[in-house]
Amino acid sequence: MARSLDGLVFVPVADQAPGQVGRQTRFAYHEQDGRVWAEYAGGDVARGYLVGTRAGDSIDFRYVQLRSDGTTASGHCTSLVTDLPDGRLRLVETWTWESQEGSGTSVVEQLPLG
Template sequence: MNLNGRKFVMVSSTASVVDQDSPTEFHYQESDGVVWGSYTGDTVTHGHFVGTRDGDLVSISYVHALKAGGTAGGQSSSRIEKADDGLLRLVEEFSFDGDDTVHVSVCREVA
């Protein structure tokens, strides 16, 4: 379940409508249980995250610049699942700093 070198795309989110033509892409790195990476696409010009993985649970903090201007950041907790095709899915609960609303997104691994 190591995430090192894996790429994911967002397929759904309760926080916004996902642009299916240009979904947010996430690039993961992992070493010794520490995860980090970057993301871009959809409403995000560039973003970065850092956190930890313990078994199938990933906990991160993130920050990104928005195409509309400004920044957003927060925390998330993702559950790693293996899909029927053998690729991974990340089912994530996240919240933005300053907002207690918990959102849910799903990302699928790109082969």
């Protein structure tokens, strides 16, 4: 059975382009009955939200964010939930902007417990 994301905090393993999420961004996840949502902020992102669904180890969600320069952006993402050797979770993400040009992949990992 897949572990719940509820209450977990994730951080990107690398910086993305300016105006996007980066190592200073923190994602606070929630999950209930196949529904997933998160709030995120940090770095160039003043505030962001994602909402979607989870089926097994796959997450499908939309995201919207307010950048520190006052601009907004939105997009679609699918993530694969995987286990790290130390017991933490990793999300391997494939995303596409819907409000602008661009797409890519990124990785976020659960912050160490403690």
